Amino acid sequence: xxxxxxxxxxxxxxxxxxxxxxxxxxxxxxxxxxxxxxxxxxxxxxxxxxxxxxxxxxxxxxxxxxxxxxxxxxxxxxxxxxxxxxxxxxxxxxxxxxxxxxxxxxxxxxxxxxxxxxxxxxxxxxxxxxxxxxxxxxxxxxxxxxxxxxxxxxxxxxxxxxxxxxxxxxxxxxxxxxxxxxxxxxxxxxxxxxxxxxxxxxxxxxxxxxxxxxxxxxxxxxxxxxxxxxxxxxxxxxxxxxxxxxxxxxxxxxxxxxxxxxxxxxxxxxxxxxxxxxxxxxxxxxxxxxxxxxxxxxxxxxxxxxxxxxxxxxxxxxxxxxxxxxxxxxxxxxxxxxxxxxxxxxxxxxxxxxxxxxxxxxxxxxxxxxxxxxxxxxxxxxxxxxxxxxxxxxxxxxxxxxxxxxxxxxxxxxxxxxxxxxxxxxxxxxxxxxxxxxxxxxxxxxxxxxxxxxxxxxxxxxxxxxxxxxxxx
Amino acid sequence: xxxxxxxxxxxxxxxxxxxxxxxxxxxxxxxxxxxxxxxxxxxxxxxxxxxxxxxxxxxxxxxxxxxxxxxxxxxxxxxxxxxxxxxxxxxxxxxxxxxxxxxxxxxxxxxxxxxxxxxxxxxxxxxxxxxxxxxxxxxxxxxxxxxxxxxxxxxxxxxxxxxxxxxxxxxxxxxxxxxxxxxxxxxxxxxxxxxxxxxxxxxxxxxxxxxxxxxxxxxxxxxxxxxxxxxxxxxxxxxxxxxxxxxxxxxxxxxxxxxxxxxxxxxxxxxxxxxxxxxxxxxxxxxxxxxxxxxxxxxxxxxxxxxxxxxxxxxxxxxxxxxxxxxxxxxxxxxxxxxxxxxxxxxxxxxxxxxxxxxxxxxxxxxxxxxxxxxxxxxxxxxxxxxxxxxxxxxxxxxxxxxxxxxxxxxxxxxxxxxxxxxxxxxxxxxxxxxxxxxxxxxxxxxxxxxxxxxxxxxxx
Numbered sequence: 001x002x003x004x005x006x007x008x009x010x011x012x013x014x015x016x017x018x019x020x021x022x023x024x025x026x027x028x029x030x031x032x033x034x035x036x037x038x039x040x041x042x043x044x045x046x047x048x049x050x051x052x053x054x055x056x057x058x059x060x061x062x063x064x065x066x067x068x069x070x071x072x073x074x075x076x077x078x079x080x081x082x083x084x085x086x087x088x089x090x091x092x093x094x095x096x097x098x099x100x101x102x103x104x105x106x107x108x109x110x111x112x113x114x115x116x117x118x119x120x121x122x123x124x125x126x127x128x129x130x131x132x133x134x135x136x137x138x139x140x141x142x143x144x145x146x147x148x149x150x151x152x153x154x155x156x157x158x159x160x161x162x163x164x165x166x167x168x169x170x171x172x173x174x175x176x177x178x179x180x181x182x183x184x185x186x187x188x189x190x191x192x193x194x195x196x197x198x199x200x201x202x203x204x205x206x207x208x209x210x211x212x213x214x215x216x217x218x219x220x221x222x223x224x225x226x227x228x229x230x231x232x233x234x235x236x237x238x239x240x241x242x243x244x245x246x247x248x249x250x251x252x253x254x255x256x257x258x259x260x261x262x263x264x265x266x267x268x269x270x271x272x273x274x275x276x277x278x279x280x281x282x283x284x285x286x287x288x289x290x291x292x293x294x295x296x297x298x299x300x301x302x303x304x305x306x307x308x309x310x311x312x313x314x315x316x317x318x319x320x321x322x323x324x325x326x327x328x329x330x331x332x333x334x335x336x337x338x339x340x341x342x343x344x345x346x347x348x349x350x351x352x353x354x355x356x357x358x359x360x361x362x363x364x365x366x367x368x369x370x371x372x373x374x375x376x377x378x379x380x381x382x383x384x385x386x387x388x389x390x391x392x393x394x395x396x397x398x399x400x401x402x403x404x405x406x407x408x409x410x411x412x413x414x415x416x417x418x419x420x421x422x423x424x425x426x427x428x429x430x431x432x433x434x435x436x437x438x439x440x441x442x443x444x445x446x447x448x449x450x451x452x453x454x455x456x457x458x459x460x461x462x463x464x465x466x467x468x469x470x471x472x473x
Numbered sequence: 474x475x476x477x478x479x480x481x482x483x484x485x486x487x488x489x490x491x492x493x494x495x496x497x498x499x500x501x502x503x504x505x506x507x508x509x510x511x512x513x514x515x516x517x518x519x520x521x522x523x524x525x526x527x528x529x530x531x532x533x534x535x536x537x538x539x540x541x542x543x544x545x546x547x548x549x550x551x552x553x554x555x556x557x558x559x560x561x562x563x564x565x566x567x568x569x570x571x572x573x574x575x576x577x578x579x580x581x582x583x584x585x586x587x588x589x590x591x592x593x594x595x596x597x598x599x600x601x602x603x604x605x606x607x608x609x610x611x612x613x614x615x616x617x618x619x620x621x622x623x624x625x626x627x628x629x630x631x632x633x634x635x636x637x638x639x640x641x642x643x644x645x646x647x648x649x650x651x652x653x654x655x656x657x658x659x660x661x662x663x664x665x666x667x668x669x670x671x672x673x674x675x676x677x678x679x680x681x682x683x684x685x686x687x688x689x690x691x692x693x694x695x696x697x698x699x700x701x702x703x704x705x706x707x708x709x710x711x712x713x714x715x716x717x718x719x720x721x722x723x724x725x726x727x728x729x730x731x732x733x734x735x736x737x738x739x740x741x742x743x744x745x746x747x748x749x750x751x752x753x754x755x756x757x758x759x760x761x762x763x764x765x766x767x768x769x770x771x772x773x774x775x776x777x778x779x780x781x782x783x784x785x786x787x788x789x790x791x792x793x794x795x796x797x798x799x800x801x802x803x804x805x806x807x808x809x810x811x812x813x814x815x816x817x818x819x820x821x822x823x824x825x826x827x828x829x830x831x832x833x834x835x836x837x838x839x840x841x842x843x844x845x846x847x848x849x850x851x852x853x854x855x856x857x858x859x860x861x862x863x864x865x866x867x868x869x870x871x872x873x874x875x876x877x878x879x880x881x882x883x884x885x886x887x888x889x890x891x892x893x894x895x896x897x898x899x900x901x902x903x904x905x906x907x908x909x910x911x912x913x914x915x916x917x918x919x920x921x922x923x924x925x926x927x928x929x930x931x932x933x934x
Contacts, residue, residue, distance in 0.1 A: 057926045129845040140893050163874040170861045
């Protein structure tokens with residue numbers, strides 16, 4: 001029942017918000033709803049929750065099953081933390097029709113939670129698409145100048161990908177022994193190697209577009225840049241995780257042979273993507289684009305480690321799913337505060353943030369360190385494990401991916417230098433009043449960064465069962 | 474049987490209603506009451522109650538499936554008239570005349586859901602078609618409407634001829650019109666009879682493609698849909714098309730399955746060209762009404778998947794499909810009727826002026842595009858599953874999916890106009906009651922999209 005309520009709270013709140021007119025009231029409702037969701041997520045993560053299972057479409061044996069194992073829990077935690085953080089941090093931003101905006105945000109949250117909880121392939125697909133629709137409207141209505149074309153590209157890309165996954169689901173479904181969509185039946189489906197390859201390709205297309213893996217990434221930087229920042233945060237912190245989640249939930253257990261056969265191919269693509277994104281990030285002057293490319297590089301590393309197909313790498317990815325989300329939200333919030341108050345995203349026009357607002361300066365440095373995975377920060381734990389796994393997979397590939405660490409240091413520290421240090425620039429001088437709620441959120445997130453960096457054991461415990469399932473047969 | 478008799482009688486009754494009552498509103502009320510009576514009569518038979526017993530020499534057979542389709546069609550017509558009554562009254566002199574035609578069409582439809590004999594099938598199609606020619610040309614002062622009616626009539630007559638020729642061939646090969654007769658089995662015939670049988674089959678196949686407007690036999694569709702008064706386009710593109718599609722599926726799932734290969738190859742060709750023509754041409758339309766005409770062709774492409782095999786998925790799927798498609802289309806046309814002009818630009822800024830209307834339009838469009846939470850998703854899902862199960866190549870399914878992605882382009886163009894473009898929408902005043910009526914359609918779409926089970930379970934009672 002807890003699982004059903006965590007899904008229905010944002011949904012009900014979203015519907016209520018459709019009828020709310022005042023901005024203030026809407027803010028409270030949305031933040032309260034996301035706060036309750038966070039509490040429930042914490043409860044589920046650390047106390048566990050019973051499966052919710054009820055009949056849905058009996059004639060084709062599709063069931064409404066919600067289930068939470070380690071993999072789901074860690075993403076529930078991430079979704080749970082992200083939304084209140086995002087909503088509070090952007091609560092002072094000037095957004096037209098805020099109630100509708102928040103309503104769509106909460107619909108997105110419902111879709112995301114559904115994806116992470118679904119224990120039935122058709123239900124998974126259902127939520128997978130559902131998470132996309134509100135985002136389409138959010139970006140197209142509240143986005144930047146080129147929003148309509150960019151969002152449409154993003155939508156068509158991901159929609160096409162998920163349709164391929166739908167064929168994959170149908171294909172596996174017709175080969176299940178009991179004609180059911182349950183994960184267990186899918187795992188036991190009677191597929192020969194050729195069919196596995198086809199099904200793998202169909203599922204993989206959807207996940208590769210979502211992550212995205214080079215060369216299917218072209219929708220992403222534009223979409224991140226053009227979306228309103230609150231949505232960008234959702235996209236980059238939580239939504240891209242849908243792709244990685246899909247790989248771990250469906251690809252690895254369902255098509256082990258096809259997965260192994262493709263690991264070289266995908267790892268190489270991912271590493272190309274990492275280097276490509278890192279080099280582009282170095283050349284960026286726009287802070288939002290820089291963070292976007294940096295995020296692509298990080299996700300690339302996660303997909304490489306996942307497809308290296310060993311236990312240590314998968315462990316790293318499971319931890320990093322959470323850490324990357326927290327770090328990237330932190331960076332976005334800082335970028336957003338600066339943009340809201342100064343009206344610029346260009347690094348050239350910044351400088352002297354540390355003098356102007358020392359707290360924000362320190363936080364920027366802190367999140368920058370987390371972004372390059374310095375020890376003591378949360379990202380170090382995950383990235384260390386992931387590089388370890390890549391090294392086991394192939395030292396040369398590990399070396400190539402390792403270059404990205406250096407590159408990450410270059411672009412991140414460059415950003416810090418240009419933004420935080422030097423004389424106070426004309427634009428930064430405009431930042432007279434600190435944005436208190438946003439800074440509060442940043443401090444809380446930073447505490448999470450350090451805590452999970454120093455003492456990551458709870459996260460390991462949380463994901464142990466998923467790891468065991470994937471690797472110990 | 475109840476439905477066939479009741480609808481014919483009600484049709485005659487409606488014809489005289491315009492003599493007795495002068496008020497058009499009264500006509501609509503009588504029609505609605507008549508439709509309710511029709512639904513009840515049909516439900517009675519579904520539960521085993523017969524009003525009359527006629528020896529129809531086994532030329533009709535009433536199956537659970539057919540009767541349930543009747544129920545769906547009648548309910549859809551009821552909703553359609555309930556929504557559009559005022560608009561129908563605006564056309565021509567007496568609304569009652571049109572309602573009479575509707576009842577005759579439904580009479581044809583109920584024959585088409587229960588035929589067991591090729592002659593009955595033919596009669597059903599004719600009873601269904603002839604009122605349609607009149608409806609198309611009912612806007613007498615509009616040249617487009619006249620042209621459309623003439624075009625429709627000529628094309629329709631031509632395809633009827635082809636259909637008759639096909640029946641003749643089959644009769645020549647087997648000596649019977651009866652569909653369940655054992656002699657209607659091509660495997661036992663000699664080579665010459667086999668040939669005649671195949672020729673007949675292909676002619677009937679072609680003629681049906683005319684009726685459901687599948688490419689390359691679709692050329693009449695855009696002009697007729699565009700020329701006819703929008704209320705009647707709404708009726709033709711949904712309820713009539715659904716009926717023809719059901720008859721098509723039932724006929725080819727029956728005896729003709731035996732001769733599979735010959736027409737399945739042809740079907741694949743028709744299916745691909747329908748998806749291609751419908752989707753690609755829709756992309757370039759400037760008028761929403763024409764776009765909907767082409768989109769209705771594209772939707773037929775998906776429905777044709779049901780023909781591949783008489784699986785559970787195909788049977789349930791086609792029902793789900795006609796429900797989801799008809800409800801969404803009637804709703805969309807219902808919005809379109811209220812527009813002063815039909816260009817995409819006319820919808821600019823609709824979301825600001827009429828948020829509820831724009832929201833419902835979006836829902837209908839999402840359903841046609843097949844997005845989850847709307848009925849269209851399960852409709853498409855069942856069709857694709859039927860296709861995979863029947864063993865045709867995955868490539869065909871993948872191709873269909875690509876075209877589904879193309880369809881996103883033109884459906885979303887309308888959403889973009891409503892939500893993301895500023896402007897003054899060219900819309901008439903819409904009274905609150907009308908919006909609530911449309912809301913029923915929106916709720917139905919959501920219902921079909923969340924619990925399709927509810928709508929399908931009656932199939933098995």
